[in-house]
Amino acid sequence: MQARNTSLVAPFRNRGFALLWTGMTVSLIGDGVLLVALAWQVYELSNAPMAMSVVGVAMTLPHVALLLLGGVVSDRFDRRRVMMASDAARAAAGGTLGLLAVTGNLRLWHVLPLIAVYGAASAFFGPAFDAVVPELVPEDQLPQANAVDQLARPFALRMTGPALGGLLIAAGGTGVAFLVDSCTFLVSMACLSRIKLHRSTPGPDETPASVVQDLKEGLRFVRRNVWLWGTFTAATFAYLLFMGPVEVLLPYIVKNDLGAGAGALGAVLAVGGVGSLAGALTVAARGIPVRCMTFIYVAWTCSTLALAGYAFVGAVWQAMLISVLFSAFEAAGTVVWLTVKQRLVPRALLGRVSSLDWFISTGLVPLSFAITAPVSGLIGARGTFLLAGLLGSALTLAFLFLPGMRAVRVRATEPADEPGVVPVPALA
Secondary structure (H helix, E strand, C coil): CCCCCCCHHHHHHHHHHHHHHHHHHHHHHHHHHHHHHHHHHHHHHHCCCCHHHHHHHHHHHHHHHHHHHHHHHHCCCCCCHHHHHHHHHHHHHHHHHHHHHHHHCCCCHHHHHHHHHHHHHHHHHHHHHHHHHHHHHCCHHHEEEHHHHHHHHHHHHHHHHHHHHHHHHHCCCCHHHHHHHHHHHHHHHHHHCCCCCCCCCCCCCCCCCCCHHHHHHHHHHHHHCCHHHHHHHHHHHHHHHHHHHHHHHHHHHHHCCCCCHHHHHHHHEEEEEEHHHHHHHHHHHCCCCCCCHHHHHHHHHHHHHHHHHHHHHHHHHHHHHHHHHHHHHHHHHHHHHHHHHHHHHCCHHHHHHHHHHHCCCCCCCHHCCCCCCHHHHHHHHHHHHHHHHHHHHHHHEEEEECCCCCCCCCCCCCCCCCCCCCCCCCCC
């Protein structure tokens, strides 16, 4: 039996992965800048949760609507080019926001269509990225590759990006922050352009299936595996309950209840990255647990429950502590989840299954944004966080007890025998 390589450096010996990781990290820094800049800009234009809710719907609705198409596209075409096209569209949208803000002409009605383009383009990047990683690294390095991904995301998206965003806003305003975000996608495109993928192409006598047939094939595979459709559904309810409050109400609480500025909001988001780093490093060092689904659900339950703590914060440092706890558990569960999915889903289906993951999991996110403002109007911002944390964690844990869910196993020391086959006697 071959010993498991737990070194985080191992995936970087693959030039393609190193380039992918570099470009992704830079663009994620830009996304982190956007998190702070967008929220601060919207609350400057209209200091009301309803305005941020509307912007959230505008960003997430086209994203969700196009995710299934994004999965089909990523399985049919060069995934590298799909990601580059997504980067180009987001660079254009962010650059336009920046120019309008710098010149003092940005209005809320400008933000809505531009952020919709941003969200739509992201629908094509995510499934392609998930599916391209196994093409760049050996299967026994997938846990380390996913751990690196979960290290880069908090470092860039939740630490460096928000902190940089707060500094940029303080120094030059939101317009400068939007422009910096736009430039990071250009760096990502440059890195992607240098990656070479070795993919088989259809022969002259092979006729590609229709888009509908491609989607049906992915759906059939998901329906046959409770660990897929059950987890997708559990995530749907979790995102419905907590995504809106985190994106809409956390900036509102920091600005209005705690009386802090954009730098403080950036700090709250940034320290969450410390927790994510800790969670990802722990999984990378210890490896994927054999009882993988139990680990994933317990970690995500603790993550969601931590959000209830925002109901009781009275100082910025307390909000920072909640952010650390939420992010640590979320990252640990996600590293394991990505690795399990990449090991047990056939490569030819991985783009479509990933798009179904994104589509089903985030399907109600627009609704989450839409109802956050009305709910907070009834029970307050803090009451909304308490409800989201308690109800979300209870629902998440309940899905662990679906028949067959806990039976899923992944060997800790070697990959599954055959892609797409869960190494257990039977699944419900």
